[in-house]
Amino acid sequence: MTTQDAQKESSERQLVAAAQRSERAAQKAIYQLFNERVYNLVFYSTGDRVFAEDLTQTIFLKVFRALAQFRHESKLETWIYRIALNECLNHNRRAGTRYVPLEAILGSGDEIDAAPLPDSERERSQRQAIIQQAVMDLSPKLRAVVVLKYVEGLSYEEIAQVLDCSAGTVASRLNRALATLEERLRPLRKIL
Amino acid sequence: MRCLRFDLWKNVPRYVDDELDASAVTRLENHLLGCNDCRARVARLRDGQRLASRLPRLTPARDGWAAIESALDWQPAATAPTYADAPSEFVPRTTWRQVLTSPYFAITIFAIALMTLSAAMLWDKQKPLDAGEVINITDPFDSTNFRPVLISEIGKNTAPHIVAEGYVKEVKIDEHDGDTMFKLVEDVRQAEPFIICEIITPINLKAPAVGSRVRVYGVSRYDAKEGRQWHEVHPVLNIETVNH
Numbered sequence: 001m002t003t004q005d006a007q008k009e010s011s012e013r014q015l016v017a018a019a020q021r022s023e024r025a026a027q028k029a030i031y032q033l034f035n036e037r038v039y040n041l042v043f044y045s046t047g048d049r050v051f052a053e054d055l056t057q058t059i060f061l062k063v064f065r066a067l068a069q070f071r072h073e074s075k076l077e078t079w080i081y082r083i084a085l086n087e088c089l090n091h092n093r094r095a096g097t098r099y100v101p102l103e104a105i106l107g108s109g110d111e112i113d114a115a116p117l118p119d120s121e122r123e124r125s126q127r128q129a130i131i132q133q134a135v136m137d138l139s140p141k142l143r144a145v146v147v148l149k150y151v152e153g154l155s156y157e158e159i160a161q162v163l164d165c166s167a168g169t170v171a172s173r174l175n176r177a178l179a180t181l182e183e184r185l186r187p188l189r190k191i192l
Numbered sequence: 193m194r195c196l197r198f199d200l201w202k203n204v205p206r207y208v209d210d211e212l213d214a215s216a217v218t219r220l221e222n223h224l225l226g227c228n229d230c231r232a233r234v235a236r237l238r239d240g241q242r243l244a245s246r247l248p249r250l251t252p253a254r255d256g257w258a259a260i261e262s263a264l265d266w267q268p269a270a271t272a273p274t275y276a277d278a279p280s281e282f283v284p285r286t287t288w289r290q291v292l293t294s295p296y297f298a299i300t301i302f303a304i305a306l307m308t309l310s311a312a313m314l315w316d317k318q319k320p321l322d323a324g325e326v327i328n329i330t331d332p333f334d335s336t337n338f339r340p341v342l343i344s345e346i347g348k349n350t351a352p353h354i355v356a357e358g359y360v361k362e363v364k365i366d367e368h369d370g371d372t373m374f375k376l377v378e379d380v381r382q383a384e385p386f387i388i389c390e391i392i393t394p395i396n397l398k399a400p401a402v403g404s405r406v407r408v409y410g411v412s413r414y415d416a417k418e419g420r421q422w423h424e425v426h427p428v429l430n431i432e433t434v435n436h
Contacts, residue, residue: 027264036252040250050417054392061392061395128246131247156209172202174209175237182237183236192243
């Protein structure tokens, strides 16, 4: 462990201890540190921005209620991600699995323009929306590893801790997820 | 030809993500020099990784801290000291015989019995109510910071914490998130104006009976989602029944 890591861990412990004593400033600091990360995980799990905001609030309430039981056996970030993923899983069980037809992602052959597009903000956002839709069509398990890896920037080992599985399982899921994304978006390769 | 080096395949995702150790990278790259199948596999995963890396990182449109803070204020966390926190010098060194024959032991047993009886009575008061019963909030609830708002004037409100009084028009479970929601109206015969009140899971308040007049305390917000676009009290932090 580097000195920087040790300092980070020490300040995280102090922050958690203060939040466990129900100090509002510490709770708010934890919220501000993780709000956006939890929101992204929830959004990519549910696909609804407004609902993701509501569910993120519920998750933080659960985090603060359960914080007294947190014993630093994992990083705070990992522990919060676990609570968030469980909550998303519960929601998806209640709501049923969302299915996005492939046509909705690819469009018809006529709509696809293979000519290179000028690089503008609007088109960048459209390209992102196409990729986003393709990711939303992955199964929840594959989607979770993609978001944790490529949006949150976690390592294979950190993802394994969050999902309570081996790093090998993470690699296998990422393998399937990336191969599926490549296969589905291959017809749009030139514009993406 | 299809490659059968399964032992090397499993490392390809880590390889494209630069998370493979140096010796494994060397082994895989030596293999790639003579294997078209694995080179194609690496190219596909690199493409998939390039696409996944473009996923946008989103920022929530609103800050949910005010709602979380209100919910935390509503039910402060219990901070019971643990046995391990007790300073050891205050733990008397006594034998079991001394303890059992001590008058303090009898007093302690009597106190525990009294507390158990009180707790049982309190529990009986707080048990979930049947539908249609009047809700009695026994916990102390500080209502001083909630601005009274008329349902018809909710659109003008700017305060984050409000209290609105009205009739419960309908109660249902939100099919989207499983939370309990009810419609609060000014006149029980009219469908509008209304406020949607949402009880979220960590705050397990009992939904009021349809037709009852209640005061609802909570966080004011507007649900801009298509098909909704209504004012809400979300989350509901307390409900007082005015009459039934």
